[in-house]
Amino acid sequence: MKHREAKKVVNSRQRFRQYIPDLNDLAHKLYVGCFLLFIFAPIVVTVLYAFNSSRYFVWPIQGFSLEWFRQAWHNRLLIEAFANSVIIALATTALCTAIGTLMSFGLVRFRFRGRGFLNILVLLPVVTYGIVSSISLLLFFDMVHIQRGIGATILGHTTFLFPFAVIIINGRLTNFDTSLEEAAMDLGARPVRVFFDITLPLIMPAIVAGALLVFTLSFDDFILSFFLIGNTNTLPVYIFGLIRYFMTPAVNAAATALIGITMIFVILISFFFREIRTIWVGV
Amino acid sequence: MGGSPLTSRTERADERPRTPARKRGRGKYKLTLILLPGVAWLFIFYLIPTLVMFRYSLLSNMPHIAPPTFTLSNYLDAFCTTLYAKVFLRTARFSTSVTAMLLLSCFPLAYYLAKKARHQKEILILLMIPFWTSQVLRAFAWIILLSRSGMVNVLLGRLHLIEEPLRLLYNWRAVTMGLFYSYIPYMILPLYAAIGRVDDALLEASTDLGANSWQTLWNVTIPLSLPGIVSGAALVFVASFTDVLSPTLLGGPSNEMISSVIFNTFTMGSNWPLGSALSFILLAALLLAAALIMVISSRVRYET
Amino acid sequence: MTTLEEPIGQDQYDVEVRNVTHFYGRTKVLDEINLKVREGEFFGVLGPSGAGKTTLLRIIGGFVFPTMGSVYIQNERMGHSPPYQCNTTMVFQHLALFPHMNVFDNVAYGLKVRRRPRKEISRRVAEVLELVKLTGFENRYPKQLSGGQQQRVALARSIVVEPGVVLLDEPLGSLDLKLRREMEVELKNLQRVLRTTFIYVTHDQEEALTMSDRIGVINEGRLEQMGTVEEIYERPRSRFVADFIGDTNLIEGKVESIQDQVAALLAAPLTFVAEARGDFREGDMVCLSVRPERVRLGEAAEACPVHCRGIVQDVTYTGPKRRYLVRLENGQTLKADVLAGEVTAFTVGDEVPIGWQSRDAYLLR
Numbered sequence: 021m022k023h024r025e026a027k028k029v030v031n032s033r034q035r036f037r038q039y040i041p042d043l044n045d046l047a048h049k050l051y052v053g054c055f056l057l058f059i060f061a062p063i064v065v066t067v068l069y070a071f072n073s074s075r076y077f078v079w080p081i082q083g084f085s086l087e088w089f090r091q092a093w094h095n096r097l098l099i100e101a102f103a104n105s106v107i108i109a110l111a112t113t114a115l116c117t118a119i120g121t122l123m124s125f126g127l128v129r130f131r132f133r134g135r136g137f138l139n140i141l142v143l144l145p146v147v148t149y150g151i152v153s154s155i156s157l158l159l160f161f162d163m164v165h166i167q168r169g170i171g172a173t174i175l176g177h178t179t180f181l182f183p184f185a186v187i188i189i190n191g192r193l194t195n196f197d198t199s200l201e202e203a204a205m206d207l208g209a210r211p212v213r214v215f216f217d218i219t220l221p222l223i224m225p226a227i228v229a230g231a232l233l234v235f236t237l238s239f240d241d242f243i244l245s246f247f248l249i250g251n252t253n254t255l256p257v258y259i260f261g262l263i264r265y266f267m268t269p270a271v272n273a274a275a276t277a278l279i280g281i282t283m284i285f286v287i288l289i290s291f292f293f294r295e296i297r298t299i300w301v302g303v
Numbered sequence: 304m305g306g307s308p309l310t311s312r313t314e315r316a317d318e319r320p321r322t323p324a325r326k327r328g329r330g331k332y333k334l335t336l337i338l339l340p341g342v343a344w345l346f347i348f349y350l351i352p353t354l355v356m357f358r359y360s361l362l363s364n365m366p367h368i369a370p371p372t373f374t375l376s377n378y379l380d381a382f383c384t385t386l387y388a389k390v391f392l393r394t395a396r397f398s399t400s401v402t403a404m405l406l407l408s409c410f411p412l413a414y415y416l417a418k419k420a421r422h423q424k425e426i427l428i429l430l431m432i433p434f435w436t437s438q439v440l441r442a443f444a445w446i447i448l449l450s451r452s453g454m455v456n457v458l459l460g461r462l463h464l465i466e467e468p469l470r471l472l473y474n475w476r477a478v479t480m481g482l483f484y485s486y487i488p489y490m491i492l493p494l495y496a497a498i499g500r501v502d503d504a505l506l507e508a509s510t511d512l513g514a515n516s517w518q519t520l521w522n523v524t525i526p527l528s529l530p531g532i533v534s535g536a537a538l539v540f541v542a543s544f545t546d547v548l549s550p551t552l553l554g555g556p557s558n559e560m561i562s563s564v565i566f567n568t569f570t571m572g573s574n575w576p577l578g579s580a581l582s583f584i585l586l587a588a589l590l591l592a593a594a595l596i597m598v599i600s601s602r603v604r605y606e607t
Numbered sequence: 608m609t610t611l612e613e614p615i616g617q618d619q620y621d622v623e624v625r626n627v628t629h630f631y632g633r634t635k636v637l638d639e640i641n642l643k644v645r646e647g648e649f650f651g652v653l654g655p656s657g658a659g660k661t662t663l664l665r666i667i668g669g670f671v672f673p674t675m676g677s678v679y680i681q682n683e684r685m686g687h688s689p690p691y692q693c694n695t696t697m698v699f700q701h702l703a704l705f706p707h708m709n710v711f712d713n714v715a716y717g718l719k720v721r722r723r724p725r726k727e728i729s730r731r732v733a734e735v736l737e738l739v740k741l742t743g744f745e746n747r748y749p750k751q752l753s754g755g756q757q758q759r760v761a762l763a764r765s766i767v768v769e770p771g772v773v774l775l776d777e778p779l780g781s782l783d784l785k786l787r788r789e790m791e792v793e794l795k796n797l798q799r800v801l802r803t804t805f806i807y808v809t810h811d812q813e814e815a816l817t818m819s820d821r822i823g824v825i826n827e828g829r830l831e832q833m834g835t836v837e838e839i840y841e842r843p844r845s846r847f848v849a850d851f852i853g854d855t856n857l858i859e860g861k862v863e864s865i866q867d868q869v870a871a872l873l874a875a876p877l878t879f880v881a882e883a884r885g886d887f888r889e890g891d892m893v894c895l896s897v898r899p900e901r902v903r904l905g906e907a908a909e910a911c912p913v914h915c916r917g918i919v920q921d922v923t924y925t926g927p928k929r930r931y932l933v934r935l936e937n938g939q940t941l942k943a944d945v946l947a948g949e950v951t952a953f954t955v956g957d958e959v960p961i962g963w964q965s966r967d968a969y970l971l972r
Contacts, residue, residue, distance in 0.1 A: 044516070045419070048415045049415075051411055052412060052426070055412055062447075065448055066440060066447065119341050122337050126334060127338075132334065138338075138342070145345070147589065147590075150562065151562045152585050153349075155565065155569060156582070157348070159356050159579065160352035178348075179345070179349055186341070199703040200703050200705060200706075203764075204720075205689065205690040205691045206693075207696060207720060207764070213720065218705060240438070241437075242547075243547055247569070257439075260439050263442075263443050263552060279436050279440065282435045285435070286431070
């Protein structure tokens with residue numbers, strides 16, 4: 021509150037030097053508004069075209085139709101790709117949460133030589149995520165004769181997404197008040213009990229946030245999935261194929277479905293927004 | 304009991320050893336067990352594949368054609384052929400221009416959000432929503448928007464700004480737009496965090512001493528938010544450098560960036576060893592850039 | 608280093624610390640601590656910040672295993688017992704209330720862990736909440752409570768399991784003064800009712816002096832003195848204790864002569880006579896301690912066996928008393944506290960007689 025008053029004083033001082041402080045603020049707001057419009061436009065347009073009755077991507081929309089959704093629904097390949105995406109994302113989330121939590125504990129609660137090195141190592145996959153990593157995994161699986169497919173994709177996703185879980189859980193764990201655990205032990209609880217009664221409940225928000233993030237990133241992933249999925253598809257890979265070779269608004273329908281699902285997760289994540297912010301601020 | 308992560312006895316690592324060797328061993332054993340899954344995973348699925356890729360890049364030809372030999376010819380090709388040098392340069396040009404554009408356009412936004420807006424968190428979430436969707440979708444959306452009868456052209460035509468539809472797709476314009484759009488969050492978030500950390504009192508002090516808004520911006524805000532500017536720019540540059548989708552879906556054959564070249568090598572072409580070599584060079588460049596960024600970031604920090 | 612001898616039989620000690628020396632890395636944090644706490648006693652551990660008091664408490668509580676020495680609780684030696692096997696509970700400095708549990712669950716936690724039947728738990732929690740005057744707060748969460756209320760929950764949680772010893776680590780530090788004084792009284796009463804041994808660590812001497820039956824003064828890892836409040840105040844055994852507890856004047860000097868526990872201290876050009884308990888010898892460089900409230904000015908001073916003259920440097924009025932700073936011939940400045948009611952109207956620059964009874968001054972190292 022005090023701050024805002026101070027700002028008002030400053031602004032009124034400026035008023036005497038420049039006559040248009042309000043306009044400044046207004047211009048700013050306009051800028052933000054336009055930016056938001058710019059950011060949402062592509063998504064909105066994509067969804068809009070899913071309802072377009074015309075086959076072509078002309079503007080304006082010709083008519084309203086749910087035809088494309090019907091086509092998408094009956095598209096076996098599309099459904100299969102969707103199912104694959106879900107399976108892969110779920111498996112990846114489970115693995116990443118498990119590995120990530122363990123890793124985070126190891127890095128935060130213990131002091132050992134090479135801890136700094138390990139901290140950096142854990143972040144490397146995030147840095148090199150992209151075509152380079154996909155290629156290396158492709159060649160690796162080829163060499164050890166692991167078949168491309170859902171399994172390989174799960175392995176690939178986990179490798180590059182569990183660092184995200186580690187980062188988020190680290191955030192909670194480093195600020196954890198260990199005297200709470202001491203108090204529990206002091207009252208007679210053994211270490212295992214302390215972990216389940218005290219530690220786990222208190223870091224649960226971070227674990228959940230990490231899981232949601234990993235799920236979303238896995239579901240939306242293209243580059244790793246493309247090289248590792250082999251004969252079948254994940255949803256983004258399938259849509260990529262459609263874009264390249266066969267564009268109809270059915271693609272938009274699929275896209276809309278993808279957007280819809282992602283939105284649900286974003287809303288869920290926004291409840292745990294605090295946890296997510298730590299990744300970016302950390303970076 | 305010995306080295307449980309839940310007791311303060313982990314401090315014992317620094318104390319004169321008083322625990323019998325058996326208990327000491329158990330502590331280390333627990334640590335190894337906890338770290339093993341993650342470390343083993345990284346080793347098997349991250350480090351080894353990188354080495355595999357390196358080995359592959361040293362092969363003379365694809366293994367299934369004929370038994371290959373080891374050679375550096377792929378690297379020679381990569382470095383000495385003007386083709387690849389051109390691609391690298393072009394990629395660098397794209398990345399640089401996109402970084403500059405993002406920096407200029409996102410700074411005012413981040414500034415407003417960090418300093419003046421009242422519903423910071425809500426607007427931020429709103430901004431982030433479109434970016435949770437898959438990159439494929441975003442590239443696709445731009446294809447729709449930028450096509451000859453797409454919304455942009457139609458709008459410009461209606462406003463009578465152009466006579467016939469602009470060719471916006473499958474050229475450098477589309478690629479730049481695609482890259483710009485994709486990496487907005489990578490620029491906004493670090494900037495927002497850094498500007499937010501600049502103490503309001505400093506800005507007020509500056510105005511109090513007689514500086515106008517622009518002077519305060521140039522002399523106080525920007526220098527103090529330099530860490531964020533550096534990390535944002537670095538992130539965008541590195542990420543856009545390795546971007547595959549924008550050049551592949553939105554670009555033409557003359558706009559290939561290094562990642563799309565590698566991509567094509569592995570999907571359409573057959574010279575995987577060469578592709579691996581290019582990949583490895585890209586990896587090395589990435590790691591170098593990351594290291595450089597860390598060094599610059601630590602130098603640029605002002606301790607308040 | 609040494610302790611007072613306790614002339615009481617051994618079976619009445621609840622807590623015994625024997626020769627505990629503790630290192631943290633290469634730093635010696637505790638140096639041969641020996642102390643004994645009687646059953647049902649309110650024992651205060653007093654010392655400046657960083658003296659090692661919290662470490663000592665944590666050793667007694669089982670959180671830290673001492674590098675050397677051992678701790679006995681109710682005559683049982685504590686080996687490598689972790690906190691959950693010790694018969695002690697601790698009230699932490701920042702309370703450590705479980706934020707994700709309400710008051711009832713926090714207090715009931717120790718009982719739940721001990722697998723007590725639900726009815727018993729409800730009964731005991733209700734009893735203890737009544738004791739700390741928090742009946743009706745069962746469903747509140749820690750963050751909905753005030754500082755004082757949180758204190759009481761932490762306390763309730765620790766005593767509901769009926770431990771042998773309750774350890775308190777400066778729990779009142781975060782409260783404001785008035786609340787602190789109130790809580791001190793409540794704590795003391797609670798302890799009397801429960802008759803459980805309390806070991807209370809603090810750096811606030813008023814707290815320690817108010818609540819404790821006996822006090823142990825710790826400085827830089829060493830136990831300086833142990834005894835009742837009165838003993839510590841009236842008969843400090845070291846310069847540190849004299850200076851740390853209450854306020855005192857310290858006059859440096861050399862022992863000129865000593866006979867029958869009475870010494871003459873030369874603080875040139877003045878000589879003072881003082882009590883000298885302990886082994887002092889001629890030539891020792893020691894100091895003389897006399898508390899400001901025992902220093903007399905004016906006529907009262909002239910009536911004292913020990914007196915000289917000095918010049919008033921400063922007068923401060925602090926409500927209940929006036930503090931005079933008087934400079935002696937040898938350059939030293941002494942503090943003299945005179946009750947404001949007494950008639951002494953000296954001002955800055957006056958030359959005044961200043962003195963004290965010989966039994967009020969003693970020699971210390």
